[in-house]
Amino acid sequence: MNILVVIIAVIAVILLITGGVTQSLSFLLWIGVVLLVIALIVFLLRFITGNRRV
Template sequence: MNILAIIVAIIAVILLLTGGFVQSLQFLLWVGIVLLVIAVIVWLVRFISGRGTRV
């Protein structure tokens, strides 16, 4: 019975850490999407205004 409680506690800790990792990845995914949208908007504004960087 004591070993079963230890196994359940270890599984609970692993699931807790995995859940936190997944939530942080979801947050970083949204941050990446927002940064991508901002970069596209800035690129479009520069392209439309004709201030593109030409070498």
């Protein structure tokens, strides 16, 4: 599950950069933000609960 969080975070950063550079693809900015929030929530759940299987 840790690898999945890292992959989601990397995709989110790539989409944020792409969305910021290209005005015509601004929807990628919002997709990146949503993926980054999801990755952050999963990380916080794992950190707070101490459960490695979330």
